Structure formats: structure tokens, C-alpha cells
Amino acid sequence: MSTDVEHSEEDIPSIPVALSSASVYPLSVHDAFAVAQDLGYDGVEVMVTNNATSQNPDALIQLSHRYDQQIVSIHAPTLLLTQQVWGPAWNKIEMSCQMAREVGCNTVVVHPPFRWQSNYAENFAAGVREIAAMYQVHIAVENMYPWRVRGREALAYLPHWDPVGQDYDDVTWDFSHAATAGANSLEAVRALGSKLRHVHLTDGSGSGKDEHLIPGYGTQRCAEVLQHLALSGFEGAVVAEISTRKAKAAGEREEWLAETLRFARQHLGAPLVGAFEI
Known part of the structure; x- marks a missing residue:
């Protein structure tokens, strides 16, 4: 059963579109803020790495002010x-939450535990919930994908690479990881409902590699998911996380990131022409 509903622009909430610092790799966090400002993004997600600036809240605040880009999320070094980086697994999460509070954002992205982190994995959901409450932030667990060894699926993550059906309060959905896993992003996002806190906008061909393509260049239903978010009361952020490492020509990286921003704004700002199934 379906229904047609008209929506005015006032009915559609404004969802921020931010740039992940991972999208400018191997350039620096500083470059991410500069590019985000130049292209008109609404903010930056900082991925904590070996880079000293990514671990320094004071330096990040300075960059945020200098380039007038809010920090929308911290990606923990998981x-x-x-x-x-930052020692044991729980320490990584706590320090990421602490930094999120210091830089003025309320979302921390984490990956699920690796299977060899058995003690960490055993109480992962409960531990994440406890730390999130302690720091008053959303810890959004990201969807991953199965590893394949000699054509066979290997257990890489615990309790699972797929957050759908898991005991998490908040989830990050990544389209490239979904493509690698052979998942249907639109079905997953609908199933997650209000648990969906954060989105990594990218794409993948389903080749088995984590490609992080420009949205629209792969097989995921990115446009439909964004349209769904625009009409469903989504209160999180959409973060561009494409791979630009192969950019060679001058300005090519910026062109790819600008195209990703246009894609996001187009589909977040326009209501679905058709209708949702009920």
C-alpha cells in the first residue's frame, strides 16, 4: 500500500552535510577544514588518527573557528x-567522548570490536551505553562488512558487522560498507528507524572492496535513503566520506567533494516524487 503526500520546503528539516577528514587523506585535518569551507559544507567530522592535530581538541577548536566549520562528530580510532592510538579499546572510546564534549559536538562514531578483542566485545553494547550516558553524547556504532578469505566469509567483528537488530541506542550507516557486505541500505535504514544517528555518504559497487565511491557511482540506493531521511525526522548529520586518494589532476579532489555535496543537498532538499510503502 502506498500514499502520496505533498510536502512544502518548510516541512523538510535542514540536515547538515559535513565533510569527513578521511575524505582528504593523505592531506591533513587542517586541509579538511579549509576544503569544507571553500566548498560550502556545514561542518567537519574529525577522524582521530596518528596525526597530532586530530588528537588535540584545542587545535581542532582553533581550526573550527578559523574556517567557520562546526565539528559535527568525532570518529574514534577504532x-x-x-x-x-590512545591505548586500549575502552580508553579510545572514552577519550573520543571527552574530546567531543570539549570541541562542542555530541556524536562519536565507533566501529564494532574485532573478534580477537573478546573481552571488549563481550560487554560492548552495555559499555557503550554506559559511557555515552557518562559523557552525554551519542556513540553511534558503524555498520561494517564480513571479511572474505579465499572466497569464504570470515568472522571479523563481534557481536556482528551488521548493527541492525543489535542492542545499540545509536548507529552510523556507511553506504560503502553496505555495498561491500551486499546489504540493502534503504531496507536497513528503515529497519533502524530512530536508532540511526549518523550517515557516511559514499557508495560502492559491491565488488568486495571497501571503495568509498562518490554517491551515485555505485549500486547503493543513496538518493532514496537521503530522501527518506529528509522526510522521516532524522536529527543527525550526513557526512561525506569518499576516497580521494586517486585524485591526480589539480582540483580533482575538490571536484569530487563538491559533487558529493551537491548530491547530498539535492536529495535531502527534495521530497520523494513517489511514495513510501506502508
């Missing part, structure tokens, strides 16, 4: 490449 990636494989950042295992040495």
Missing part, C-alpha cells in the same frame, strides 16, 4: 590502522 580502525585497524589506528590500533596504537
